[in-house]
Amino acid sequence: MLKFDEQKQLDSVNGALKLRGTVEAIVDRIVQEGYTDLFFVGVGGTYASGMQVVTYMAGNSEISAYAENAAELLTSGSKKFKKGAVMIFSSVTGSTEEMVKIVELAKEREVRIIAFVDKADAPLAKEIEGCISYPGNEQLKLFMVAHRFMYHNHEFDDYADFYREMEDSLAQALVDVEKKADAFGLAFAQQHEYDDLHYFVGAGTLWGATYSYAMCYWEEMHWIRTKSIHAAEFFHGMLEVVEKDTPVTVFVGEDAQRPLAERVARFLPRICANYTIIDTKDYELKGISEKYRGLISHLVMHAVTQRIDAHLEKISCHPMEIRRYYRRLDY
Amino acid sequence: MLKFDEQKQLDSVNGALKLRGTVEAIVDRIVQEGYTDLFFVGVGGTYASGMQVVTYMAGNSEISAYAENAAELLTSGSKKFKKGAVMIFSSVTGSTEEMVKIVELAKEREVRIIAFVDKADAPLAKEIEGCISYPGNEQLKLFMVAHRFMYHNHEFDDYADFYREMEDSLAQALVDVEKKADAFGLAFAQQHEYDDLHYFVGAGTLWGATYSYAMCYWEEMHWIRTKSIHAAEFFHGMLEVVEKDTPVTVFVGEDAQRPLAERVARFLPRICANYTIIDTKDYELKGISEKYRGLISHLVMHAVTQRIDAHLEKISCHPMEIRRYYRRLDY
Structure with missing residues (x-):
């Protein structure tokens, strides 16, 4: 089959699912410390992935979650993007101009960051404490974060069962x-x-x-x-x-x-x-x-x-x- | 000039601005009683008008405001669309299927409604207490509602001055x-x-x-x-x-x-x-x-x-x- 390496794809998805322990540790700490709103931030494709998560969360969670385009957030902004808020993003290169700038703004405003940057050696990845570096599977990563927050909010009781099935x-x-x-x-x-x-x-x-x-x-x-x-x-x-x-x-x-x-x-x-x-x-x-x-x-x-x-x-x-x-x- | 009646357009905009007293009475009562989230709901063009207001509010207000497509709200829904929430919408005919259904759902869930239905004799208009009927100027109407909520939240201190200029x-x-x-x-x-x-x-x-x-x-x-x-x-x-x-x-x-x-x-x-x-x-x-x-x-x-x-x-x-x-x- 054209452009298809079965083993590589199996490994890729399974490897992404194995990030869950790390994701849980980060989310659990934030939940313990308290938070207000979740901002899934991106541009282009990564913004679209955020939209998917937020549509799902709107119907299934009381948590305030927003899908934001980084460039919009940098101009008209959001009054809720401030201390207490959590920014979640995924980036392949970690070099997209808007994403670099929004990380600066988040730090300035003391917004906590959960970041996935595929390239571990990207300058952006090094700037963010606990940044997770693993290639691809952006949608899986973002949903993993959302699900963990929802689990703590008693909105996804099937959490363990669901991820066991996914891993299997x-x-x-x-x-x-x-x-x-x-x-x-x-x-x-x-x-x-x-x-x-x-x-x-x-x-x-x-x-x-x-x-x-x-x-x-x-x-x-x-x-x-x-x-x-x-x-x-x-x-x-x-x-x-x-x-x-x-x-x-x-x-x-x-x-x-x-x-x-x-x-x-x-x-x-x-x-x-x-x-x-x-x-x-x-x-x-x-x-x-x-x-x-x-x-x-x-x-x-x-x-x-x-x-x-x-x-x-x-x-x-x-x-x-x-x-x-x-x-x-x-x- | 083609398709242009100067006096009619002047009267239309000025008439819409004169709705402000009625809008204020409705919003002021809701603010006094307390509310949680604002939902600007529509389909097609009216949904787009809601997006405009929500983009503006995100950058200028701490109030939780959402632009929602009625059909999405009727399927995947929103957990925040419940008692305490306020639904704001504008409709020309009051007969769009999705809007008729979302009004039913709002009532069922005890979501308060601020409605503008252009046709005063539309069945939908009669179903909603205090529905405002005045033709056109949808964008003006929705912003008027948002501004009044923001005024009460001390986020638009220029409220009186702004609307005086608009009226003039x-x-x-x-x-x-x-x-x-x-x-x-x-x-x-x-x-x-x-x-x-x-x-x-x-x-x-x-x-x-x-x-x-x-x-x-x-x-x-x-x-x-x-x-x-x-x-x-x-x-x-x-x-x-x-x-x-x-x-x-x-x-x-x-x-x-x-x-x-x-x-x-x-x-x-x-x-x-x-x-x-x-x-x-x-x-x-x-x-x-x-x-x-x-x-x-x-x-x-x-x-x-x-x-x-x-x-x-x-x-x-x-x-x-x-x-x-x-x-x-x-x-």
């Missing part, structure tokens, strides 16, 4: 999803390689995945135009520009907002003949209990879209690592 | 903006009538305006494809798909996030020859103090875009009131 079965289940999705990924890439504009629709904890897949993968890495739209908003404007040939893909997950994505999926065939439904329910996830499937829908979808990316990169002859402007020009 | 000068200032923007509106409509895809970029209190202008006006009413992108996110993906001929419009306001929009405006000319900057700073706003200009940038931008709409409707021979699918099909 998640890595293999995601690898199996990739294998099953591979043929679909190729067909999808072939069908949409030359799209002028592709619409991605999603909801719930998958909304962040939808937003970032469109922007960080298709726009940034494949240089194909997209619009991402929340399934709840689809019927309030965007539907009017969909015609028979318009490429529209709906991400359907198994969390609480599933009915919103299903509604779009049900409606589309009436007005469009170029739509695709990607439903996490179509993937088995061996060893994962029914009640936990919604909690990892975003990971399942990511496994599916990875197969699209692998094939799209190859058939379009456009290596995903090249950038036209990003970090190549000053702005 | 806002309506005329906005009419003057429309007059000044008319020639621009025509030229812009002529240049972009046949766009395959138009990008709108904005930030801060103008982000809601950017999002809803793209979706509720160009997509829903003009049937032209758009993508709206937050200026803070522009550099994290979308920039890669901009080429010389790509139509990109940046909304630049005068609120705290102005630097984010300015950054995109400064960068664009290097990679694009089909961009437009609409800057509220280019409009005089007679009688409005410098320090209050940022508080009404979204209204100024709306006055400018109204001129685009009037001309675009005429030259494209596409009446803005027709819908292809919205409320014409079941979904």
Whole structure:
């Protein structure tokens, strides 16, 4: 299979899950000392990952949690971003300008920081006490933090059981999803390689995945135009520009907002003949209990879209690592 | 001037400002009785108006305020949407399915409601105690509510002075903006009538305006494809798909996030020859103090875009009131 190293992926997910002890130690200390609000801060893809966590927390927790774009926080700001607040972020390089600046601001305001910086030798990583360095798996890391806070708030009593299942079965289940999705990924890439504009629709904890897949993968890495739209908003404007040939893909997950994505999926065939439904329910996830499937829908979808990316990169002859402007020009 | 009745617009804005006594009576009673969180709830354009208020409040108030899409609130929900919370919404028809249902849920949970329903005889309006019925000016109404809560929280000491200025000068200032923007509106409509895809970029209190202008006006009413992108996110993906001929419009306001929009405006000319900057700073706003200009940038931008709409409707021979699918099909 193209761009696929089974053992490496198993190790990657299992290694991320093993960070839990470290995450718990950090969160437990903060809970003991007391805190006010949680800020999941990022830019682009990392901001999108924060949105996913916060959507989940809103429906399941009384903790005040915000998904914030670092650049917005640096300008208009938040009055609640102050002593007592906790900033949680994940960064690959640790060098994104906005993230470097927001860490400075957090320190100035005595906001505590829980940080994941993939590169252990990034200057930013060294500046933050107890920064966790481990590559990839950003979504898993952020949810681990949220779950631990919720566990202490008696809002996730299944915590131990859920993570035991994840440790036993998640890595293999995601690898199996990739294998099953591979043929679909190729067909999808072939069908949409030359799209002028592709619409991605999603909801719930998958909304962040939808937003970032469109922007960080298709726009940034494949240089194909997209619009991402929340399934709840689809019927309030965007539907009017969909015609028979318009490429529209709906991400359907198994969390609480599933009915919103299903509604779009049900409606589309009436007005469009170029739509695709990607439903996490179509993937088995061996060893994962029914009640936990919604909690990892975003990971399942990511496994599916990875197969699209692998094939799209190859058939379009456009290596995903090249950038036209990003970090190549000053702005 | 096309689709422009000066006296009617003056009366409309001044009439909306006169609702303030009623708004104050409602808010003052809630403040006296105590409250926990504010939920600005909507769908589509009304959701976008809520986003504007919440962005403003985040930076200027300690009050917990959330912008929520009604459909999301009805599915994944919010644990904080319960007794003690206050739901604020504005609706033109009072018949949008999601809004009707969210009012039911709010009542069930004993969430207090501050409602603006344009049609006084809408069933929804009759169901809500003290519902305010007055046409249009949604953004003004929602900010009036927010400002009164903030006034009581000692976060807007200029409250009386600000609204005195608005009552004296806002309506005329906005009419003057429309007059000044008319020639621009025509030229812009002529240049972009046949766009395959138009990008709108904005930030801060103008982000809601950017999002809803793209979706509720160009997509829903003009049937032209758009993508709206937050200026803070522009550099994290979308920039890669901009080429010389790509139509990109940046909304630049005068609120705290102005630097984010300015950054995109400064960068664009290097990679694009089909961009437009609409800057509220280019409009005089007679009688409005410098320090209050940022508080009404979204209204100024709306006055400018109204001129685009009037001309675009005429030259494209596409009446803005027709819908292809919205409320014409079941979904």
